[in-house]
Amino acid sequence: MLAFLFPGQGSQFVGMGKALMEASAECRITFEEADSILGVSLSRICVDGPEEQLTLTENAQPAILTTSIAAYRFVLAQGL
Numbered sequence: 001m002l003a004f005l006f007p008g009q010g011s012q013f014v015g016m017g018k019a020l021m022e023a024s025a026e027c028r029i030t031f032e033e034a035d036s037i038l039g040v041s042l043s044r045i046c047v048d049g050p051e052e053q054l055t056l057t058e059n060a061q062p063a064i065l066t067t068s069i070a071a072y073r074f075v076l077a078q079g080l
Helices: 018-023 025-038 042-048 057-077
Strands: none
Touching: 018 025, 018 042, 018 057, 025 042, 025 057, 042 057
16 A cells, blocks of 8 residues: 655645656646646746745645645656
8 A cells, every 4th residue: 555645734845846847848847737737837836936826725725735736746757
């Protein structure tokens, strides 16, 4: 059995997801999907902040979820 544990609110930080987006087209697409669905540039908020905007619940929750999904997709693509 394999299990994944994802972080919750409070784990967000400016720059989160940047390495994933740089490393993987699939991760970039994950953030682009979130941007499109939410109608806001969540990817920009994650990478560039400002921290005050990222820590707002309406941004923090989808930012953490999107980064977690991107990380999950990255791990799967590596053949885990």
